[in-house]
Amino acid sequence: MSVKDDWQRKLRSEISEVAPEAVADALQSGKGVTVVDVREGEEYRQGRIPGALHLPRGFLEIEAPSKLGDRKGRIIAYCAGGVRSLFAAEALRKLGYTNVESMAGGFGRWKANGHPIAEPEPAPRRSEADGAKGPSAEWVARLQKEVPAISPVEARKVLEASNGSALLLDVRESDELREGRIPGAVHLPRGFLELKVEAMLPDRGLKLIAYSTDGTRSLFAVDTLRRMGYANAVTLAGGYTAWAKAGLPTEVPEGLTARERERYMRHITMDEVGEAGQLRLKKARVLCIGAGGLGSPSAYYLAAAGVGTLGIIDFDVVDRTNLQRQILHSDDRIGMKKTESARRTLEALNPDIRIVTHDERLSSANIDAIVSGYEIIVDGCDNFPTRYLVNDACVKHGKPNVHGSIYRFDGQVTVFWPGKGPCYRCLYPEPPPPEMAPSCAEAGVLGVLPGIIGSLEAMEAIKIVLERGDLLVGRLLIYDALEARFRELKLRRDPNCAYCAPGRVFPGYTDYNQFCGV
Ligand SMILES: [Zn+2]
Numbered sequence: 001m002s003v004k005d006d007w008q009r010k011l012r013s014e015i016s017e018v019a020p021e022a023v024a025d026a027l028q029s030g031k032g033v034t035v036v037d038v039r040e041g042e043e044y045r046q047g048r049i050p051g052a053l054h055l056p057r058g059f060l061e062i063e064a065p066s067k068l069g070d071r072k073g074r075i076i077a078y079c080a081g082g083v084r085s086l087f088a089a090e091a092l093r094k095l096g097y098t099n100v101e102s103m104a105g106g107f108g109r110w111k112a113n114g115h116p117i118a119e120p121e122p123a124p125r126r127s128e129a130d131g132a133k134g135p136s137a138e139w140v141a142r143l144q145k146e147v148p149a150i151s152p153v154e155a156r157k158v159l160e161a162s163n164g165s166a167l168l169l170d171v172r173e174s175d176e177l178r179e180g181r182i183p184g185a186v187h188l189p190r191g192f193l194e195l196k197v198e199a200m201l202p203d204r205g206l207k208l209i210a211y212s213t214d215g216t217r218s219l220f221a222v223d224t225l226r227r228m229g230y231a232n233a234v235t236l237a238g239g240y241t242a243w244a245k246a247g248l249p250t251e252v253p254e255g256l257t258a259r260e261r262e263r264y265m266r267h268i269t270m271d272e273v274g275e276a277g278q279l280r281l282k283k284a285r286v287l288c289i290g291a292g293g294l295g296s297p298s299a300y301y302l303a304a305a306g307v308g309t310l311g312i313i314d315f316d317v318v319d320r321t322n323l324q325r326q327i328l329h330s331d332d333r334i335g336m337k338k339t340e341s342a343r344r345t346l347e348a349l350n351p352d353i354r355i356v357t358h359d360e361r362l363s364s365a366n367i368d369a370i371v372s373g374y375e376i377i378v379d380g381c382d383n384f385p386t387r388y389l390v391n392d393a394c395v396k397h398g399k400p401n402v403h404g405s406i407y408r409f410d411g412q413v414t415v416f417w418p419g420k421g422p423c424y425r426c427l428y429p430e431p432p433p434p435e436m437a438p439s440c441a442e443a444g445v446l447g448v449l450p451g452i453i454g455s456l457e458a459m460e461a462i463k464i465v466l467e468r469g470d471l472l473v474g475r476l477l478i479y480d481a482l483e484a485r486f487r488e489l490k491l492r493r494d495p496n497c498a499y500c501a502p503g504r505v506f507p508g509y510t511d512y513n514q515f516c517g518v
Pocket residue numbers: 422423424425426427494497498499500501
């Protein structure tokens with residue numbers, strides 16, 4: 001017989017359980033009842049009982065006095081299935097709340113019985129350190145005296161010397177874990193501690209080092225563990241915060257943070273993207289060639305979509321004539337390096353991604369080093385020498401090259417993917433003579449046009465990351481802005497292409513003379 005089962009049986013005899021119907025009646029009658037939702041943030045966000053107050057089990061002892069008020073008032077706690085709320089009710093009784101009940105069957109039964117469900121309130125920023133007031137503060141002070149604590153540095157030593165007999169136990173909620181955790185720690189949220197610890201960690205002789213954010217919630221967790229027979233359980237003094245501050249190893253587990261989930265909600269709700277797709281985007285490394293007319297919308301949307309590492313290469317500075325189309329920049333940044341202006345705009349839009357700037361002119365000398373750091377290249381350059389360099393590097397390194405170009409009222413976009421379709425040289429083996437090449441600086445371009453073509457490039461790059469849809473490989477999409485028409489041309493590989501034909505040895509780079517106005 002486990003401690004949990006005994007404990008649960010004891011609680012069932014002490015705490016009255018009410019059916020969801022009685023809870024609904026109590027709420028409807030308007031006779032002062034406080035319904036407390038003790039589930040984790042993640043569960044709460046799936047819906048709650050209308051009017052319920054969210055007080056997650058892990059924060060219950062700390063926050064109850066400041067949130068619940070009258071200690072004689074009627075309180076009904078609920079969780080998902082009706083067990084955690086029993087333990088929560090017990091904790092509330094210890095704080096002096098005399099009239100606490102637990103809802104039988106939890107939110108699961110509430111839902112199954114057809115009672116209304118409300119949208120959750122936005123989550124407040126919870127702090128365990130300064131939340132404790134009144135009886136909670138006294139309880140915390142008592143536990144601080146009773147519960148043995150260990151410093152992060154000492155804990156590290158114990159763990160290293162333990163040979164498996166010591167273990168870190170992370171008692172924070174699942175949401176919090178995503179912001180960072182201690183490598184090797186076992187995660188068992190405070191709310192599930194009584195329910196799951198015996199099954200997860202059957203050896204009661206283990207030296208468990210429990211940690212929360214700053215070491216307050218873990219005091220309550222260790223108190224529970226010791227009651228359950230884990231006599232060697234201790235709390236990590238200062239919690240995860242102190243551990244990280246001491247420079248000890250931490251890791252960000254694979255997954256999205258709560259903030260990322262919120263930001264990318266409209267992606268995640270689509271099955272074709274989902275959380276897995278968003279994670280792919282987070283791990284993706286995309287390089288934008290140029291922070292000009294095409295690079296602006298490409299980089300803007302790639303950053304918004306959550307591409308985790310976004311490189312920008314440009315050696316130019318912002319000029320007033322750029323601003324009619326290069327939306328990354330603004331009038332107050334004239335004279336600033338484009339890479340710096342781009343970085344500021346993109347970081348303001350999405351602080352959760354990494355912007356890498358390369359403030360240099362792309363050449364045969366640096367292109368290998370730069371391109372090798374990325375998986376996908378989005379070409380938004382405005383000149384032939386760079387276009388050929390980018391093509392050749394993508395062929396050499398086998399990377400997809402999302403290509404866009406614009407001229408006056410016309411734009412085109414395609415994906416050159418070595419091995420899967422033609423490369424740029426399959427179509428144009430050599431650049432035109434300089435006097436034949438149109439220069440965008442001279443030719444002019446309607447401001448919206450790069451916005452459309454650059455956005456199409458961003459879309460292709462995202463499709464490559466997600467492995468979704470039909471790519472523009474072997475297809476050239478041509479946009480005529482004046483006619484408001486899209487056309488499509490089939491592009492074929494040149495079996496004799498000097499660069500991408502099967503079996504070719506890479507012939508090396510050529511630095512053509514810079515002849516487009518920059
Ligand atoms: Zn080719």
